[in-house]
Amino acid sequence: MKKKKKTKKPVLRNKIRNGERMRLKGVVASLRKNRNDLKDKIRKQTDELNVRNGQLRIGAEKQIRSEAQIKIRMKEFNEQREELLHVTRVGKLAEFVSSLAHEISQPLTAILSYAQAAQRMLAGREPEIEKILSYIINDDQRAAEVIQRLRALLKKSKSEMKPLDINALINETVVLITTDATVRNTGIKTEFDTDLPFVRGDRIQLQQVVLNLISNSFDALENSQGAREILIRTSRKDTNTIIVEVKDSGCGIPTHNMSKLFTRFFTSKPDGLGMGLSISRSIVESHGGRLDVKNNPDRGATFYFTIPVNKKDA
């Protein structure tokens, strides 16, 4: 029994073995294929991930870089603003001192001349009094020297005259004052003639003028009920002249103040020095232009200044 069984078994076994082998082979082949497919997929996805990763890294770097740029720009912006405000403050102080010097030099001139006339009239008859007069003359001149030193100290720095794009200059100034405009809930609109030639001027000084006119408009709009808006317009007055207008819908200018508006020490603001418009006018005049004002037919006022076109661009 055992033998029979033994002889039958190998055949069967072989049969089974062959079939099995074939089946296994198929399985192995398909497994191998699956494995390769998977490997491919993984490789592909890894590649994709690598690319993504790279992109993300670049993006992150870009962001870091642009943040740094923003910081730099902010710093530049603040520096420019500070510089402009500083120049304005120094300008106001210089103008103040210069006006003060003028006011004081008038009585000093009178005192000096009175004393010298008296000396002459005494003609040696009263030596004691003549001596006193000479003391008065000396002290008068001492005071004059103090004024002269002050004047020399605050002598205006030389202006740097360059060809300038007036529209760009106004835009820069508007940007510098945007924060104030937001705080005061006031809009600044511009209406530029985009086809303007260059003007010739000192950038900081002209910015000072524009800044002064805008901040005056801010004050004029302070208690305004209607829309708070400032309109800055540039246009060509004639072939050689550009005109810049700053218009507001504020309280306007009372007629009795019109003539005094540009004189030193005149101010309608409780904390004003009365220097801003006087400085602005002298800056504009030193550029060969004119600064003036008119009340609008409806409400508010328009300040306007002219400035000659840069000769080469005329």
Next chain:
Amino acid sequence: MNNRRPIIYVVDDDVSVCRALSLLLKSHGFKVETFMRAEDFLAFKHLKKPSCLILDIQLPDINGLVLQDAIAARQLMIPIVFITGHGDIPMSVKGMKAGAIDFLPKPFTKKKLLGAVTQAILKSKAQNKEQGAILKIKRRIKTLSPRELEVFRLVVKGMLSKQIAQKRGTSLQTIKVHRSRVMQKLQAKTVTELIRFAQKCGITSS
């Protein structure tokens, strides 16, 4: 003689400056007139005397430099000494270019003031003398007959007697007579002098 005493005009908007300068200048023997406004000065009837204007650059009605132009436009011929309380250099340059004698920053000593005033008076005297001479020549020219005046113009233009005779269609002899009468009436010794007279009085060939 007293009539020739120089007169000093002071234009300054400060009462005290006007009064003090007036006292000082009077004590030095000058006749003084003061004005607070440029307009008042222009309205004043100016005397034909050696004079000088002491002028403040900043005036309430018009700027001193504008007044300088107005004075020139009226042919007043008064030498100007500017005074200013501002240390304004560009203005002073403008003023000097327009013929001002000096530019004194306030306060100034009497030495500086008198120096400038003396210089101004000298210039004024010279100007007046020149004016007088021109007036004299103009008066002489008025005595010329129309014919003589024509000959005078042509001679000044550089034409020879022969050419003038040809142009006028008259004889050379007639022109020569006219010409010698012109010289006589104008009291000119030479043709060169004649030409100088014409230039002084602004007479041209037209």
